[in-house]
Amino acid sequence: MSAMANPFPEAPTTWSLPDRGKVAMAGLIIAESAIFTIFVVAYLFYVGKSLSGPTPSEVLETPILYTICLLSSSLTIHGAAKSLARDRVGAFLGLWLLTIALGGLFLYGTAQEWHRLIYKHGLTISTNLFGTTYYSLVGLHGFHVTAGLVMLLVVAIFALAGRVRMQESRRVEVLAMYWHFVDAVWVVVFTVVYVLGR
Amino acid sequence: MSSSAITIPGVQIEDKPWVDTLHEWVTTVDHKRLGVLYILYALLFLVVAGVEALIIRIQLMFPHNHFVSPQVFNRLFTMHGTTMVFFMGMPILFGFANYLVPLMIGARDMAFPRLNAFSFWLSALGGFLFYFSLVGANGLYGAGNAPDVGWWAYAPLTARAFSAGHSTDYWALALLVSGFGSIGTAINIIATILCMRCPGMKLSRMPLLAWLNLVMSGMVLISVSPLTAAQIMLVIDRYLGGHFFDTQAGGSAMLWMHFFWIFGHPEVYILIIPCFAFMSEIIPVFSRKPIFGYPVMVAATVCIGFVSMSVWAHHMFSVGMNSYANSFFTITTMAVGVPTGIKIFNWLGTMWGGRIQFKVPMLFSIGFLFQFLIAGLTGVMLGSAAFASQLTLSYFVVAHFHYTLVGGVVFGVFAAIYYWYPKITGRMLNETLGKWHFWLFVIGFHLTFDLMHIPGLLGMPRRIYTYEPGRGWDTLNLIISIGAFIQAIAILAFVANLIISYLKGAKAGNDPWDAWTLEWSISSPPPPYNFATVPTVASRRPLWDLKHPEDPDSRYE
Numbered sequence: 134m135s136a137m138a139n140p141f142p143e144a145p146t147t148w149s150l151p152d153r154g155k156v157a158m159a160g161l162i163i164a165e166s167a168i169f170t171i172f173v174v175a176y177l178f179y180v181g182k183s184l185s186g187p188t189p190s191e192v193l194e195t196p197i198l199y200t201i202c203l204l205s206s207s208l209t210i211h212g213a214a215k216s217l218a219r220d221r222v223g224a225f226l227g228l229w230l231l232t233i234a235l236g237g238l239f240l241y242g243t244a245q246e247w248h249r250l251i252y253k254h255g256l257t258i259s260t261n262l263f264g265t266t267y268y269s270l271v272g273l274h275g276f277h278v279t280a281g282l283v284m285l286l287v288v289a290i291f292a293l294a295g296r297v298r299m300q301e302s303r304r305v306e307v308l309a310m311y312w313h314f315v316d317a318v319w320v321v322v323f324t325v326v327y328v329l330g331r
Numbered sequence: 332m333s334s335s336a337i338t339i340p341g342v343q344i345e346d347k348p349w350v351d352t353l354h355e356w357v358t359t360v361d362h363k364r365l366g367v368l369y370i371l372y373a374l375l376f377l378v379v380a381g382v383e384a385l386i387i388r389i390q391l392m393f394p395h396n397h398f399v400s401p402q403v404f405n406r407l408f409t410m411h412g413t414t415m416v417f418f419m420g421m422p423i424l425f426g427f428a429n430y431l432v433p434l435m436i437g438a439r440d441m442a443f444p445r446l447n448a449f450s451f452w453l454s455a456l457g458g459f460l461f462y463f464s465l466v467g468a469n470g471l472y473g474a475g476n477a478p479d480v481g482w483w484a485y486a487p488l489t490a491r492a493f494s495a496g497h498s499t500d501y502w503a504l505a506l507l508v509s510g511f512g513s514i515g516t517a518i519n520i521i522a523t524i525l526c527m528r529c530p531g532m533k534l535s536r537m538p539l540l541a542w543l544n545l546v547m548s549g550m551v552l553i554s555v556s557p558l559t560a561a562q563i564m565l566v567i568d569r570y571l572g573g574h575f576f577d578t579q580a581g582g583s584a585m586l587w588m589h590f591f592w593i594f595g596h597p598e599v600y601i602l603i604i605p606c607f608a609f610m611s612e613i614i615p616v617f618s619r620k621p622i623f624g625y626p627v628m629v630a631a632t633v634c635i636g637f638v639s640m641s642v643w644a645h646h647m648f649s650v651g652m653n654s655y656a657n658s659f660f661t662i663t664t665m666a667v668g669v670p671t672g673i674k675i676f677n678w679l680g681t682m683w684g685g686r687i688q689f690k691v692p693m694l695f696s697i698g699f700l701f702q703f704l705i706a707g708l709t710g711v712m713l714g715s716a717a718f719a720s721q722l723t724l725s726y727f728v729v730a731h732f733h734y735t736l737v738g739g740v741v742f743g744v745f746a747a748i749y750y751w752y753p754k755i756t757g758r759m760l761n762e763t764l765g766k767w768h769f770w771l772f773v774i775g776f777h778l779t780f781d782l783m784h785i786p787g788l789l790g791m792p793r794r795i796y797t798y799e800p801g802r803g804w805d806t807l808n809l810i811i812s813i814g815a816f817i818q819a820i821a822i823l824a825f826v827a828n829l830i831i832s833y834l835k836g837a838k839a840g841n842d843p844w845d846a847w848t849l850e851w852s853i854s855s856p857p858p859p860y861n862f863a864t865v866p867t868v869a870s871r872r873p874l875w876d877l878k879h880p881e882d883p884d885s886r887y888e
Contacts, residue, residue, distance in 0.1 A: 151525055160518035168556045169560075175590075179581070179582075183581060261580065
């Protein structure tokens with residue numbers, strides 16, 4: 134039957150479907166949200182149940198500055214994607230690199246905090262329940278930031294080589310969705326760990 | 332499968348060396364080949380886990396039997412359960428989704444062919460890791476060389492102190508890896524269904540198989556992820572000295588149960604919904620009637636998807652939740668029976684007044700309907716907290732979930748194989764051997780699993796490796812084991828049928844069942860590009876419209 138002329142009825146004149154990249158990223162975000170939900174539930178369930186110190190209120194300091202860095206990187210990546218969609222490649226590249234810098238700064242902040250907790254307070258993942266849940270929740274988020282940064286860097290390398298043009302803007306938007314998700318997760322993690330958990 | 336539908340006269344295509352063929356299959360990104368790989372991989376594990384079940388049944392045939400040691404028995408039921416759920420059930424259903432969804436919605440391939448191949452090979456790696464534990468976990472004296480913690484792997488049994496060696500690590504890593512594969516495939520199926528439909532294929536005209544797989548994939552995203560998270564926690568506990576499930580450091584064993592069953596109960600719907608999808612395609616074709624109540628079927632499926640997310644703790648009535656939790660989970664469990672009942676009603680409504688053809692796919696479908704109904708009824712019994720407190724951890728539970736998974740899922744899968752085998756291979760499966768397969772399997776199934784309810788009611792606990800004589804379980808267990816062997820003979824007939832029909836079966840042609848969905852419009856096996864021209868559809872039964880231009884469905888929908 135495939136050899137015949139199209140045996141099926143006339144195609145409808147308007148036929149548009151959603152972008153598969155965005156749908157897939159939405160699917161990934163749903164799956165990732167479920168993973169984070171489980172870790173958040175575990176964190177909240179174990180708040181105050183550690184049998185030994187140190188406790189969150191003794192050792193945690195609220196990372197306001199680095200949080201501002203990460204959250205503002207959502208704005209810069211949004212600006213970058215919009216610039217690319219309007220074919221302003223220079224503005225795109227500048228904002229894109231700024232996003233990477235802000236994300237890197239956030240990771241540096243996490244590293245510094247972990248260094249302080251480990252060497253000054255002796256808190257590791259095996260110290261107590263707080264250590265286990267804290268490092269795995271913040272670490273899982275940090276892993277997602279790192280993965281995001283790797284992807285952003287790949288795009289940046291292509292962009293520096295002049296290979297990212299307006300026709301790539303849909304792909305860049307998919308990546309921006311992921312980055313927004315990572316930021317949104319941080320809002321939850323921040324609330325749970327530094328506000329409710331203390 | 333690589334044979335193109337277009338042949339050029341005068342050009343002789345030489346046979347490729349087998350290495351080239353193998354290379355093509357290993358590196359393929361074609362959804363049809365990956366679908367076949369999924370199905371073959373799952374059938375291999377069906378046989379492996381089936382043999383494990385047979386050994387379990389030999390051990391339980393007589394009281395005080397010494398066919399295997401208690402330690403080996405623990406490993407056997409762990410391997411059997413894990414294999415059947417993760418390496419047989421999910422892959423075979425993903426395989427059919429892979430093969431059929433693009434064909435049914437008129438697409439060239441899945442939305443992300445390379446992600447598709449990646450997901451398959453991740454799942455394959457998971458299965459390999461799981462069985463590699465037989466070799467890789469060996470070494471520590473007395474530690475055992477295969478996972479033996481049960482497929483639910485309750486804490487704190489999985490802690491380092493109680494599961495020394497690496498067998499539990501292989502279990503956790505195998506499930507972690509295959510979980511990533513499942514999530515990848517689910518994302519792919521969703522993106523394919525939402526973004527790759529051919530012109531005119533509105534959501535309201537999509538074949539029910541595509542609809543049900545869409546719901547199933549959404550459930551995979553939401554419920555396999557918690558298992559992934561819990562496995563990460565378990566690995567942290569075992570390798571990094573974490574305390575998530577370490578009761579001595581204040582951790583909670585209950586938390587693992589919740590996390591596991593948040594995955595574990597939706598999982599059974601992930602397994603059964605694609606079988607509902609097969610029923611919704613097969614029953615109308617062999618009843619020669621369109622499906623009864625299409626919108627209601629879609630609504631009921633979505634409803635099952637939502638409600639089944641909130642029933643998990645009915646697996647935990649005996650662990651000491653408070654009465655409010657018990658009442659809540661009893662009510663939700665009862666509620667999920669309602670949309671399921673609607674579906675059974677609709678399939679019966681489809682058959683009612685139809686000109687039913689009792690071909691092998693239809694026989695398996697009818698078997699499915701009866702058995703799934705009974706499985707649902709014992710499910711409602713066990714869904715009641717008061718009743719479950721009496722019968723939990725008994726063979727009644729084993730009988731119930733095998734009724735759903737064998738009487739439901741396996742029968743559904745057999746129906747699907749008999750129905751779509753002609754499309755996949757281009758040849759019909761032998762009807763006579765198929766009927767032998769069906770009747771032997773039905774007889775074996777009912778001998779085994781009907782009778783298994785009774786020792787459960789008499790108090791026989793599950794997971795025991797042997798039992799005392801004279802408790803009224805002896806004869807029943809013997810008959811149950813005989814039933815298992817009858818099922819094994821049926822499976823042999825099935826495998827023989829697959830092979831013989833592949834070599835010598837009658838040619839199928841494009842449309843052997845006079846069916847109505849798009850996959851039957853192209854040659855069998857389909858060419859690599861699927862559709863030479865992009866099809867367009869105007870109704871839910873595009874091939875009916877094509878065959879009956881004087882009275883198309885599109886006039887009424």
